[in-house]
Amino acid sequence: MAPRSHVCCVPFPGAGHAVNMFNIAVTLANPNMPVHTFVLSRREAEKWLAATGQSKNDYVTIEVLADGKWEDWHADQAMDYFRLLQSPEFSTAVEAAVLAVEEAFPEDVCAALVFNPTMGSLGSVASRRGLRPYLLVPTPYYMIRVGSCHSEGVPLTTKHLLNGIGGSETPVEVEVGDAMDLTTPMWYQVIKPLFENSAGLIYSNTNIGLEGGEFQQPHLPTRNDALKPVFMVGPILPQWYENALEDPTAKDEYLAKAAEKDPCIQFLDAHQPKSVVYIALGSHVELEQWQAEAIIKNLRKHNVRWILLYRNDTQSMRQALGGDDIHDGVVTPWAPQLEIMMHSAIKCVLSHGGFGTMVEGVYAGQCFITSPCASDQFIDSKVMLNLGISLGTLAVNKHVSVAQMPKMVPIWSDDSGKHVEKLFDHVFGTSDGDRALQTAREASLALRRRMKEAKMQDGVTRLEDLRKDITSVS
Secondary structure: OOOOEEEEEEOOOOHHHHHHHHHHHHHHOEOOEOEEEEEOOHHHHHHHHHHOOOOOOOOEEEEEHHHHOOOOOOOOOHHHHHHHHOOHHHHHHHHHHHHHHHHHOOOOEEEEEEEOOOOOOHHHHHHHHOOEEEEEEOOOHHHHHHHOOOOOOOOOOOEEEEOOHHHOOOOEEEEHHHHHHHOOHHHHHHHHHHHHHOOEEEEOOOOHHHHOOOOOOOOOOOOOOOOOOEEEOOOOOOHHHHOOOOOOHHHHHHHHHHHOOOHHHHHHHOOOOOOEEEEEOOOOOOOOHHHHHHHHHHHHHOOOEEEEEOOOOHHHHHHHOOHHHOOOEEEEOOOOHHHHHOOOOEEEEEEOOOHHHHHHHHHOOOOEEEOOOOOOHHHHHHHHHHHOOEEEEOEOOOOOOHHHOOOOOOOEOOOOOHHHHHHHHHHHHOHHHHHHHHHHHHHHHHHHHHHHHHHHHHHHHHHHHHHHHHHOOO
């Protein structure tokens, strides 16, 4: 009997990134390829695994690092993540976990280590243990491609055109600074070497339906030929979600179950189709309180209902918006995003423009307004505008990397909220705005069709290519 090839996965300890990793783990794992996920916290990991919505896979295990030392660890600032994930203590814990797998399965092969690009020290762990290192990239490929155009002395305002994104005949005009995190010392010193020395790059949320047939954008300068094979195996979404618009039976069951206890779904159930704006800025970005108040003020101006996901100091935010007298919305520290996205009462999604939320919204046929902050959010916002999925953006790019942010909040133009008011007056207060919302939904559905077709034609092949590449070490 041939030895099995074990894969070790290390999720980044943040909801969106971690769900991506668990999606990959569940998708890869089979009797011949068990997958071990090394986590800081079992409690959080079980939440992330459940959040994938994937069916249970008996060949995926959760294994807690350092005997649970970090079970209750929490990052107060973005840099806290990087300090821990790049520390010798973290890499030692991961290496010990790999060694434990090797000792538990002496007849098999521990073949690969899959991790986030910010985990700079894990490349050496893979090298010492003889594992093939793969990076799970949470962004779209086009961000990495734009970032590869940067070199010393290149202004961040240097413009480039992305061709064929989402099948569009109109190029997307972007700036190098839209991929800000790929221009910093951390990128050059820690992350870029990982890219160049990896066995391959795994993209779980994208495919050529979005990226275009010539996704490597050969016309762009400074093409990085050191990048290893690219495995676009996505978007990996729960089956009920991926096919909900064709077969709503499972979707209806999920929404009904959520409605039993979740106030957001209960609120949506009480409202008419396309009447509620969902406001959520991802796992790490948070609106300033005055920004959230400005958004709600302008929605109330047009009698638009809303759900506001606000994690930090939720009670204070709720009181600022009316406390117990709130009847036109919900303020919540947590929301079942997939179920909300699929609810017929959603009118529009106001998001940070993050890639995961973008793809989830596209698969639900939703339209967007964005308030980007960092990472891929500015470039994704431009892509959504180009494809007609977004009706506008509230934030400006001041070229601040995640590592430089004491807290991740979007920066708005200094105009006393006039831009927000003008955009909302048009979108939510005019018949032209109603038509624009419907046109944006249709554009979202068109991209959804492209991405589903590309996954059917190409995704399975890329997944098998990845499995073959992993087992080549054997």
